[in-house]
Amino acid sequence: MPPELAEAIERLSPAELHEAWPLLLPEDRIEAFRTLDPAVSDDFFLGLSAPNQAALLLALPEGERRLWMRLLAPDDAADVVQNVPTRDREGLLSLLDDVARHEVRGLLAYAEDDAGGLMNPRFARVRPDMTVDEAIIYLRRQVRERPGSLHYAYVTDQDQKLVGVISFSELFGARQDQKVSEIMRTSVVSAPESMDQEDLSRLFSRHHLVALPVVDAMGRLKGVVTADDIVEVISEEDTEDIQKMGGTEALGEPYLQIQLTDMIKKRAGWLSALFLGEMLTATAMGYFEGEIARAVVLALFVPLVISSGGNSGSQATTLVIRALALGEVRLKDWWRVVRREFLSGLGLGTILGSIGVVRIIAWQLLFHTYGNHAVVIALTVGFSLVGVVLWGTLAGSMLPFVLRRLGFDPASASAPFVATLVDVTGLIIYFTTAKIIMTGTLL
Amino acid sequence: MPPELAEAIERLSPAELHEAWPLLLPEDRIEAFRTLDPAVSDDFFLGLSAPNQAALLLALPEGERRLWMRLLAPDDAADVVQNVPTRDREGLLSLLDDVARHEVRGLLAYAEDDAGGLMNPRFARVRPDMTVDEAIIYLRRQVRERPGSLHYAYVTDQDQKLVGVISFSELFGARQDQKVSEIMRTSVVSAPESMDQEDLSRLFSRHHLVALPVVDAMGRLKGVVTADDIVEVISEEDTEDIQKMGGTEALGEPYLQIQLTDMIKKRAGWLSALFLGEMLTATAMGYFEGEIARAVVLALFVPLVISSGGNSGSQATTLVIRALALGEVRLKDWWRVVRREFLSGLGLGTILGSIGVVRIIAWQLLFHTYGNHAVVIALTVGFSLVGVVLWGTLAGSMLPFVLRRLGFDPASASAPFVATLVDVTGLIIYFTTAKIIMTGTLL
Numbered sequence: 001m002p003p004e005l006a007e008a009i010e011r012l013s014p015a016e017l018h019e020a021w022p023l024l025l026p027e028d029r030i031e032a033f034r035t036l037d038p039a040v041s042d043d044f045f046l047g048l049s050a051p052n053q054a055a056l057l058l059a060l061p062e063g064e065r066r067l068w069m070r071l072l073a074p075d076d077a078a079d080v081v082q083n084v085p086t087r088d089r090e091g092l093l094s095l096l097d098d099v100a101r102h103e104v105r106g107l108l109a110y111a112e113d114d115a116g117g118l119m120n121p122r123f124a125r126v127r128p129d130m131t132v133d134e135a136i137i138y139l140r141r142q143v144r145e146r147p148g149s150l151h152y153a154y155v156t157d158q159d160q161k162l163v164g165v166i167s168f169s170e171l172f173g174a175r176q177d178q179k180v181s182e183i184m185r186t187s188v189v190s191a192p193e194s195m196d197q198e199d200l201s202r203l204f205s206r207h208h209l210v211a212l213p214v215v216d217a218m219g220r221l222k223g224v225v226t227a228d229d230i231v232e233v234i235s236e237e238d239t240e241d242i243q244k245m246g247g248t249e250a251l252g253e254p255y256l257q258i259q260l261t262d263m264i265k266k267r268a269g270w271l272s273a274l275f276l277g278e279m280l281t282a283t284a285m286g287y288f289e290g291e292i293a294r295a296v297v298l299a300l301f302v303p304l305v306i307s308s309g310g311n312s313g314s315q316a317t318t319l320v321i322r323a324l325a326l327g328e329v330r331l332k333d334w335w336r337v338v339r340r341e342f343l344s345g346l347g348l349g350t351i352l353g354s355i356g357v358v359r360i361i362a363w364q365l366l367f368h369t370y371g372n373h374a375v376v377i378a379l380t381v382g383f384s385l386v387g388v389v390l391w392g393t394l395a396g397s398m399l400p401f402v403l404r405r406l407g408f409d410p411a412s413a414s415a416p417f418v419a420t421l422v423d424v425t426g427l428i429i430y431f432t433t434a435k436i437i438m439t440g441t442l443l
Numbered sequence: 444m445p446p447e448l449a450e451a452i453e454r455l456s457p458a459e460l461h462e463a464w465p466l467l468l469p470e471d472r473i474e475a476f477r478t479l480d481p482a483v484s485d486d487f488f489l490g491l492s493a494p495n496q497a498a499l500l501l502a503l504p505e506g507e508r509r510l511w512m513r514l515l516a517p518d519d520a521a522d523v524v525q526n527v528p529t530r531d532r533e534g535l536l537s538l539l540d541d542v543a544r545h546e547v548r549g550l551l552a553y554a555e556d557d558a559g560g561l562m563n564p565r566f567a568r569v570r571p572d573m574t575v576d577e578a579i580i581y582l583r584r585q586v587r588e589r590p591g592s593l594h595y596a597y598v599t600d601q602d603q604k605l606v607g608v609i610s611f612s613e614l615f616g617a618r619q620d621q622k623v624s625e626i627m628r629t630s631v632v633s634a635p636e637s638m639d640q641e642d643l644s645r646l647f648s649r650h651h652l653v654a655l656p657v658v659d660a661m662g663r664l665k666g667v668v669t670a671d672d673i674v675e676v677i678s679e680e681d682t683e684d685i686q687k688m689g690g691t692e693a694l695g696e697p698y699l700q701i702q703l704t705d706m707i708k709k710r711a712g713w714l715s716a717l718f719l720g721e722m723l724t725a726t727a728m729g730y731f732e733g734e735i736a737r738a739v740v741l742a743l744f745v746p747l748v749i750s751s752g753g754n755s756g757s758q759a760t761t762l763v764i765r766a767l768a769l770g771e772v773r774l775k776d777w778w779r780v781v782r783r784e785f786l787s788g789l790g791l792g793t794i795l796g797s798i799g800v801v802r803i804i805a806w807q808l809l810f811h812t813y814g815n816h817a818v819v820i821a822l823t824v825g826f827s828l829v830g831v832v833l834w835g836t837l838a839g840s841m842l843p844f845v846l847r848r849l850g851f852d853p854a855s856a857s858a859p860f861v862a863t864l865v866d867v868t869g870l871i872i873y874f875t876t877a878k879i880i881m882t883g884t885l886l
Contacts, residue, residue, distance in 0.1 A: 014630075022771070039629070039630060043630050043650075046651065047650045136615070139615055140615045150612035151594045151610075151653065168593075168594070168611035168615070169582075169593040169611065170586075172579070172583045172586045173586035173587040187457075187483045189486075201678075204671065204674050208489065208490060208671045208672075208674075208675070209671055210594065210669055210671050226670075227673075227674055228647065228651045228652055228653050228670050230670075230674055231647050231670055231673055231674060231677060232648055234677050234678055234681075235769070238677075238678075238685070239769065242688065242761060242764075243762065243765065245685065245689070246688070246757050246762065247758050247761070248762065251762065254771040255763070255765075255771050255780075256766070256771060256776065256779065256780075256783075260783060260787065263783070264786075267755075267758050267787065268791055268794050270758075271751075271754055271755060271791055271794070272794060274750075274751075275751055275754075275795050275799070276798070278751065278754075279802055281746035281747050282743045282746075285742060285743040285745075285746065286743055289739055289743065293736075293739045296732055296735050297732075299728060299735050299742040299745070300725045300729055300732065301725055301728075302745060303724035303725075303728065303745060303746070303749055304721050304722060306746055307717075307721050307862065307866055308714075308717075308721065311690055311862070312710075312714060314690050314858055315689050315690050315691045318685060318686060318688065319686065319689065319694070319698055321685075322682055322686065322698075326678070328697040328699060328700075329699060337698075340699075343707075344706060344707050344710065347711070348707060348710060348714055351711050351714070351715060352718050355718055359722055414757075415757055415857075415859065415862075416754040419754070420750065423750055427746065
């Protein structure tokens with residue numbers, strides 16, 4: 001590293017270094033990491049994302065790795081292990097103490113994005129028949145033996161089944177001779193190990209949870225997922241959805257970090273597929289070549305009409321994809337959505353159609369742009385717009401349902417996908433309307 | 444309520460009732476709420492969103508409101524008060540006890556989406572010179588007097604300035620005679636009262652936080668924001684962004700709940716604006732009417748060429764908007780983005796251009812579709828595609844920067860907005876390329 005850069009990095013606060021991190025070369029990261037005050041380097045390391053933690057660990061000499069690896073909570077350690085090449089995994093696992101290694105191996109058996117993969121297997125447990133005082137003494141021992149960020153004590157019976165929950169602060173506030181069973185909350189929201197992270201985040205959001213216990217099929221407590229993990233999950237899931245809705249594959253890496261060739265690959269796939277679909281517009285236009293030759297004015301409004309269908313379809317698909325993702329709308333609601341979008345499409349189409357008619361008549365009055373046929377042109381454009389917008393709206397709102405029904409991600413019903421779909425059919429609607437209205441005059 | 448419906452509702456679990464809630468009429472909601480087992484009705488009420496809590500409270504007879512109002516933490520109570528008509532606010536506030544009312548009034552002075560508006564003013568505090576044992580006794584008293592879901596004890600000096608933090612579980616695990624100052628963490632991430640909720644959620648996500656202390660300009664501790672609130676904030680902010688990126692105003696209500704007229708209003712604005720912009724395509728096409736009349740074949744590829752620009756622009760704007768929202772890219776990175784998108788656009792344009800050329804030549808060989816001019820047509824379409832895709836990519840990636848620079852929300856650089864922008868200019872690129880390549884042959 002050039003000395004000026006080294007100096008510049010040394011002047012950064014930990015938060016600034018955090019921001020600059022993606023921009024540093026791997027070898028500069030190590031140097032930068034070593035310039036950190038020991039008092040803040042722990043927090044800095046813990047604040048890195050799992051892929052960055054993994055990269056940093058592998059870049060450090062083996063002797064230094066143990067310290068950092070042991071700093072990680074088991075669920076975070078499992079994430080790091082999942083982010084290194086297979087050949088390095090056993091090496092990292094061997095740095096942990098026996099208990100932690102056992103826990104991490106248990107977590108690695110779960111899918112990364114299941115409740116089981118997100119949970120921390122360390123939690124504080126108490127028995128229902130303990131007094132508050134006994135519970136506090138018991139918790140103290142647990143916390144001292146296996147430190148971690150614990151916020152609730154979970155009450156389990158002799159079969160390890162979850163029967164209640166009590167927050168540390170509630171325990172603090174209770175009279176010392178009360179029984180845990182008298183003060184615990186018994187209506188506990190819990191999640192099965194196999195719950196997908198998207199459903200999990202909906203559960204957190206619906207119940208305003210800070211932590212959620214995970215239980216197996218027998219109701220036995222296996223671990224705890226905390227809201228800080230869910231904050232990341234939601235943000236990641238939304239990023240994926242947004243990128244898909246924009247018509248690319250999910251990048252999976254920050255925009256400025258992904259290799260340019262990888263980014264082009266992730267974008268070229270959908271773009272080429274849409275291009276192939278869009279080629280049908282040339283075919284469709286070909287069928288109406290005769291009409292265009294007779295009335296070139298028809299060609300002038302092609303972009304206006306089809307893009308209006310694309311835009312209204314983009315609105316509809318976006319609203320429906322998001323409503324599906326939030327669970328506001330379910331598959332079985334499709335008919336309610338059809339009815340809403342039918343009325344919306346009709347209303348929006350009428351608005352755009354009217355603007356179109358007014359524009360054509362106005363240009364005719366002002367500039368006499370359209371010769372003797374302004375009225376038929378205005379009617380053709382106006383009625384086509386109603387039809388195309390209505391169709392765009394319906395197609396855009398139904399495509400996410402169809403994709404989900406077929407087992408695909410509804411977010412793939414991107415604005416460009418819907419626009420392409422509607423372009424081809426929009427042309428047919430437009431030229432058919434033209435034939436009906438203009439035959440005898442322009443055609 | 445018809446008796447069958449009442450029966451059906453009574454059979455619902457609280458979680459199912461939660462899901463069905465948006466579909467129930469206001470009067471049915473009260474009846475349904477009353478069928479709930481008292482053991483779960485607290486959690487059910489606390490799990491409702493603030494607007495739903497507000498509506499339910501107002502629908503209940505005055506005598507019943509007090510109980511529910513007092514169940515709410517001060518920050519949640521403030522949210523509820525903000526969700527009722529102004530004339531009902533004092534009534535609800537008067538139901539609280541004096542301390543809580545004072546706290547809620549304090550919170551109402553903050554903007555709803557600032558750290559100050561999101562924070563809970565109840566937190567547990569200890570002094571640095573207390574022993575662990577003293578701290579626990581002191582915390583017990585605080586928790587008993589002002590119960591709440593507390594996860595950390597904040598260490599403040601005699602000026603109420605935040606000097607450290609310690610989790611309840613760390614206190615539990617420490618030796619009883621240790622000083623708080625010896626075991627507390629001193630590198631505390633905190634937020635100013637005025638921090639916007641979007642920046643706040645980035646802070647939570649970057650540092651994996653469960654709770655974040657909020658301090659005033661003097662560094663004095665004012666309250667604590669917890670991750671469960673942030674989970675909601677992130678989801679709401681993303682929903683707004685996604686809806687804007689789809690080319691509508693943010694709905695602000697769940698899809699199936701918003702009045703149809705309101706939804707049409709929120710969609711018609713952008714759709715009409717884009718339609719007016721798209722009218723320029725008719726004007727642009729008008730300039731090239733002569734060329735189209737001479738070579739109708741040119742018109743056939745208009746949708747294909749301009750939609751490719753729109754699709755590539757949609758990809759670019761989506762990726763950049765999201766990267767800006769996540770803080771992966773900042774305003775000052777615009778030039779790095781230009782360079783990346785220039786190369787991406789060139790690459791993607793070349794891919795699409797090549798597919799276009801192959802398609803035209805293939806059709807020519809197979810069906811002799813394009814008469815004697817297949818080669819100039821193929822070249823025109825091919826080169827236009829490179830130009831239009833490159834331009835779409837650059838325009839799409841820069842528009843969010845321009846909007847943010849001008850003080851607008853970058854998410855308004857929606858796929859339809861970019862597509863409209865690129866349609867007009869794409870036509871000019873296409874017909875200009877045609878003129879250059881075809882003059883002397885087709886034109």
